[in-house]
Amino acid sequence: MFDTALTLNDLIFLAQGAGMTLAVTGVAVTAGTLLGILFGVLRFQLGAIWFAPLTFVLDIFRSVPLLIQLVLANAFQSIAKLGWPPFTxxxxxxxxxxxxxxxxxxxxxxxxxxxxxxxxxRSLGMTWGQDLRYIVAPLATRVALPSWIGLTLGVMKDSALVLWLGLIELLRASQILVTRLQEPLFILMICGLIYFLLSFPVARLGAYLERRWSPHD
Structure with a gap:
């Protein structure tokens, strides 16, 4: 018969870690999307040459492993005496x-x-803003949606790396329970299930919107 030392309080602890994962993911995806839209429009309108300095900076964030970025950012903010908590x-x-x-x-x-x-x-008399709002934005959204959903799910999973800054999110909460209860397989299975439950609605929503906006419907 299967026996475990996992208690209701431990499950609540995991749920709190999942809440922290959602909080970090929500802030990061929201801010990242807004900045991405701004930079993406500028990148498209200005071209590669005029946008080159910012492109170089963005390439750094795409190229350097996220764990290194987190460690360096935490070190630099400490050196600069910014006093940021791990969540920030x-x-x-x-x-x-x-x-x-x-x-x-x-x-x-x-x-x-x-x-x-x-x-x-433009031949119909639309301004640049009207063209962007009524023509480009709806069509571009359909194209961007699958990649954006993938990015959102990726950020949710990558948020597990913030445990290195001392933030107790879902994976860190699982590690704490594994250390205390010595039931790694069972606890990590629960952790994986929670990640699935967090990710599945986002993936299904993306699939639904993709079907709804399909030009073949």
Missing amino acids: TSCVVLSLYAAAYCTEIVRGAMAAVPPTTRRAA
């Missing part, structure tokens, strides 16, 4: 990390809009 440092780094990828998602989605469609909008 984690959100800042993950937001910039998400923004770096979201920028290219937005730029690629805007580039996928046929130039003839935009010229037709």
